[in-house]
Amino acid sequence: MPTVRYLPAGQVVRVEPGISVLDAALDAGIGLYHTCGGNASCSTCRVIVREGQAQLSVMEAVEAQVLDAFDLRPPYRLACQALVLGGDIVVEIPGRERAPRPNKTPPLPEGAV
Numbered sequence: 001m002p003t004v005r006y007l008p009a010g011q012v013v014r015v016e017p018g019i020s021v022l023d024a025a026l027d028a029g030i031g032l033y034h035t036c037g038g039n040a041s042c043s044t045c046r047v048i049v050r051e052g053q054a055q056l057s058v059m060e061a062v063e064a065q066v067l068d069a070f071d072l073r074p075p076y077r078l079a080c081q082a083l084v085l086g087g088d089i090v091v092e093i094p095g096r097e098r099a100p101r102p103n104k105t106p107p108l109p110e111g112a113v
């Protein structure tokens, strides 16, 4: 079973292959911002991949576009889009001077999709 180690605290989480780096963190109670709810539109879930880049899913165009909008390049990844394929991974949750703005987008009406 692969593991993800989250720096700087160093928590190690055993994960099922196919889970996102974000979901693995949240399942383990590790705080990781995810303002857009994991929809690849806010970049607040950004992490720096320190080890195991090849053990993550290939970056899709939507993720690359979001990172590019914030002038971020690999080793940055969006934790909500990077899926653990196998092997062990080390990611760093970058520090922030302040919390990101809250998502002020109103929720969709019931039944709308």
Ligand code: FES
Pocket: 033, 034, 035, 036, 037, 038, 039, 040, 041, 042, 043, 044, 045, 046, 066, 078, 079, 080, 081
């Ligand atoms: S949670 Fe918003 S981009 Fe990942």
